[in-house]
Amino acid sequence: MPPNHNPAPPVDLADEPRQFALLVNSVTDYAIYMLDANGYVRTWNPGGIRIKGYQPEQVIGTHFSRFYTDEEAGAGVPLRNLQTAAAEGRFSAEGWRVRQDGTRFLASVVIDPIWNGSELIGFAKITRDITERFESEQRLQAAQVALMESQKLEAIGLLTLGLAHDFNNLLTVVVNSLDVIGGRTQDPRITRLLETAMRASDRGVLLTRQLLTFGRGQVLIAEALDLNALIVANRELLGRAATDLMQLTLDLAPALPMVEIDRSQFEAAILNLVSNSRDAMAHGGHIRLSTSLKRAHLPAEAPQQERLFVCTEVADNGCGIATEHQARVFEPFFTTKDVGRGSGLGLSQVFGFASQSGGFTELHSLPDGGTTVSIYLPVCENP
Template identity: 30%
Template sequence: MNRPEPAVSPPDAARTAPNAPAMSDAQYHALVDAIEDCAIFMLDLNGRITSWNKGARRIKGYEAHEIIGQHLSRFYTAESVARGWPEYELKQAYATGRFEDEGWRVRKDGTLFWANVVITAARNRKGEIIGYAKYTRDLTAKRAEEEKLRLSEERFRLLVESVSDYAIFMLDPGGHIASWNTGAMRIKGYQPSEILGKHFSTFYCPEDLAANIPEIELQTAIRAGRVENEGWRVRKDGSLFWANVVITAVYDEHRVLRGFAKVTRDMSERKRLEQLEVSSRRISEFLATLAHELRNPLAPVRNAIGVMQMETDMPPHVAACRDIIDRQTSHLGRLVDDLLDMGRITTGKIDLRMARVDVSDIVARSIELVHPFIDERAQRVVTKLPNEPVHVTGDSTRLVQIVQNLLNNASKFSPRASTIRVEVECEASALLLKVIDTGRGISQKGLTSIFDLFVQEDHYLNPGEAGLGIGLTLCRSIVEMHGGSVSAASGGPNQGSTFTVRLPYASDTDAPRPHRVLAQSAAQAADAGLRIVVIDDNRDSADSLAMLLQMKGHDVRIAYHGKEGLDVIRHFPPELILLDLALPDIDGYAVLRTLRSQRLIGRAMVVAMTGFGQESDKERSAQAGFDAHLVKPVDFEALDRLLERVTGA
């Protein structure tokens, strides 16, 4: 049929290209008409269609005779027409000469496609607007890919943000915190508004900062791609926890460093269990030492008693024996007390009676208790305390025990008539209590093991003054139960020693509360997670759900088909089966029937997992024998409730 001529001639540039023959109007129109990837057509001033190319027929579905003369609003959704969007586009093109937009458009068959639309005012040779040229591209496939990528990124973001067992956050190239998940809030104690923008060195101990550890870790991650280590980290309240840290350098497609991904896990319980395991391996050594050490103070006791039995009066030498009995009995009592306390800690049965405590009182009571021991050696203790009271939350008896033990050690390994100093310093997030002596000192090798159970730096050099090797281990255990740490420093042999106890301050809201530390065996820790099988043909969905469950501590297996899932269950009997209903080979209902007929379920809970969430869908899955019904995307709170239910069962 004859097609009406466009309301405007082709631009002069198209007809008079340099060094080329002029393009005729017919050639220009033929060129435009042949384009199939874009809908190109003309509108009159009222928005009615006056021309129609092959691209328009392919994209919109209309033949020219069906659409020419119709208004452009034919291609818009009812909602767009109702709000006058077609007319608005024309007004903008008339006012500015050009208008561009993206949105849903309607084909002849009623289906929608995502379009990029450009409307340009068409002018005659006098510059008067006589209509519009409209250019439309179908971007549905591109938008679908972008939406898929966006949903994937959103799922991953939700996954990361919902993880509570790991602190997962991003750093910019300078090491400043750029994101903060739920696990980071729980483990480190900061809200996002308090920590975003701060440097990640905030979480490191002063000694690590002095050694430039944060910067070294970043440089190692840049050089090697990632770095992993373990060490003490500091929470917002000043308490310490043992952390496993992985830092990974993040680059863009041009290999430009964009920052770092940092994953931190609180490993305090694991470290405590490791220490207990090391202690148990030394039990045989301990028993031999115990037998020897308990006999040492009994020998002079027996001698003194023998002398006293031979005398009827109380001459001076008998009085001396009485003093021997007193001293050796006290020594024996201290050994037995330490032994009992260490036994309680290793079995996880020690109780702390927590209260708000003034550190000055702890120091004064400790010095009072060690006076007889120090006076015997003609030593003295000097203190340097803050002018204002400083409080911590702790068990006052146990805190006195810590300082008393450190003072006894300092006295034992210092010369007669020497001075021992006790200094209390206040840092921004923690209190430091130091016991400083000028005595025998500690070798570099000894500093690495002096807090280990039954280890003594001078055991073989000074057997007469050796004990059980329990005191410093006991100190460390009690300090860590208070959320603090204890460390030793020395310039070497005969250079004296400094023992530093770090404790978090008491908050204004701290109130006395019981605190009980219970031991958990390694076997119990290993058995904490559930055995779970995820069967879902959507690999992204299955993989991300499995990742989430694994981060929660569960042992997970994945299958992408129904028959594959049956095979997995045969070799990995689970406690929970998360089963997609729409599988490509056999559906979830058939999988459940096979599990029953072949008696593969055992005591496992089988949960339907589907995108259909109507009441009728839930009723059907319940009638089929599913224990629960999860609607995709799976709600994390519903998933946690389900896991708790399975764990309870």
């Protein structure tokens, strides 16, 4: 014979209040509760416990304004929401609310008035936690912005690459011609002019290399390197670039893994960043060059695709970069410096080197609050 169970009595489906109570008490994704006409909580369901953290005995009989932020409660927002619901037949909105533990969450709220004839006897209130949806939308928007910036820089890079190749070909003709002329004259006046022209040509060759690096047209000679050792080896050069007005300090994390990069391009990138920091502090300041091991993901990849990078940062306490200019700082020829003080190719070289090396760059800057530029380079997979 079957075991002797004591089943629960069947629910009378014709008992509407009983049905309603079962429905409300079965919902955990929504806080569904009743308020009296003055906004005091009269009922509480499991959804309210899960979303807001209060047990029924903690919240029933208290005013629902406790769920609002202090700023909104002080401004009378809860009362206005009830007045809107009573006057218009419904109130709905999204806003930040407060849990029992003090944390905030983004809520989708609906308030409906309850009438007994012409008498307002209370309100039905439904709250849903939409924080996760909001954060997902924020991540999606950030990814879309990053993708648009990446596509824009990629397009600029392709244009730059074509121009740089043509410019490089022209410079090759100029340099070769100057060499031929130099070998056929002993006139000191012409020799001095040739030397000036050669220096200008060398400058043009350097600019072309910076353009090619940004456009990923420069062939990099990659080798496994210890960034700390490379920075220390260039400390004297970096100190001269910083000048005596600056305090240059190194903060190098020990035992960093190797990275596979082009030595000369990394040296040029660090020199560019130190020079930029120097130019941002006309009356002196502090430049900090640091290295560290970090987990991060490429801007075009999902956050879950994290990997190890060696991060090199150059930070200063200079004038900073205006917010409206920060999205353009890695574009070639864009500069915030006065005419004649910069080509606008320094940061584009840094960007191109990092991208071509399988990494990326980040910039954090505040007007009058200094600037930090970070170069993320992937660690060697097979050191």
